[in-house]
Amino acid sequence: MKRTHLPLNALRVFEVAARHLSFTRAADELAVTPAAVGQQIRALEEMLGVVLFRRLTRNLELTHEAQQALPALQQAFLAFEEAVRQMQAGQSSRVLSIAAPRALVAKWLAARLADYGRLNPDLRFSIAAHEAGEMDFTQANIDLAIHFGGEPQAEGIHGRTLGVERLLTVAAPGQGPGTGTDAPCIAHPLDLETSCVQSALTVADAGLAIDAAAAGLGKTRVPALLAAADLAAGRIIALEEGEAMAGAWWLTAPTPQWRQAKVRALVAFLIG
Known part of the structure; x- marks a missing residue:
């Protein structure tokens, strides 16, 4: 079965921003600028055809769709990290x-x-x-x-x-x-x-x-x-x-x- 190409970098940016509910704090963790975080989120939303954040006056809020997907996405990144650890352990x-x-x-x-x-x-x-x-x-x-x-x-x-x-x-x-x-x-x-x-x-x-x-x-x-x-x-x-x-x-x-x-x-x- 052919696998769908996943925008892993943008998904990682979304996961960090969703945890912090802040593009600024996400940018600090990822060592990029807040503008770069915002650009990745906009590109992901465009690609998926889904709004992920509601931009409020002083903070962010996850949409219902984003809240539903976030736990599975976080588990997936934990699985990626474990797979990398296993590969490194073999070496x-x-x-x-x-x-x-x-x-x-x-x-x-x-x-x-x-x-x-x-x-x-x-x-x-x-x-x-x-x-x-x-x-x-x-x-x-x-x-x-x-x-x-x-x-x-x-x-x-x-x-x-x-x-x-x-x-x-x-x-x-x-x-x-x-x-x-x-x-x-x-x-x-x-x-x-x-x-x-x-x-x-x-x-x-x-x-x-x-x-x-x-x-x-x-x-x-x-x-x-x-x-x-x-x-x-x-x-x-x-x-x-x-x-x-x-x-x-x-x-x-x-x-x-x-x-x-x-x-x-x-x-x-x-x-x-």
């Missing part, structure tokens, strides 16, 4: 939905979300796996997405980078068939141009490659961000200083999500 809810590659979640993001959660105990996280390329935010209810690659190019999508990334060759300390240049290679999608001569294993992601290297199955080239925790724990060692990667880790979201305080606060924490 400011204590749940953060994040899409990120599994390896990044396992090797870097989960620990930082745990730290952030301790600072914000009422916050809850929802994590979805997203492995390749930029997130299609039109198809997913996601607050923030993280991907490896270039700066987001899609219209309306903005990003913050975690900084320059390096590709490290890592292996278990003193384990496996060797940790030198002749060690078997563990391949994964983020290392498409491996310098290893032979491949001992191919795995689904860089996180699994790190675990396989730590188990002594060979060496692998992985982004430094993903290897940092295992390097610090001594599970793996770096065989060289690494080389700069063409891409970077990007935290991305559409413009409306960047307006949310919960998204901006989390991004600031992750980057900081």
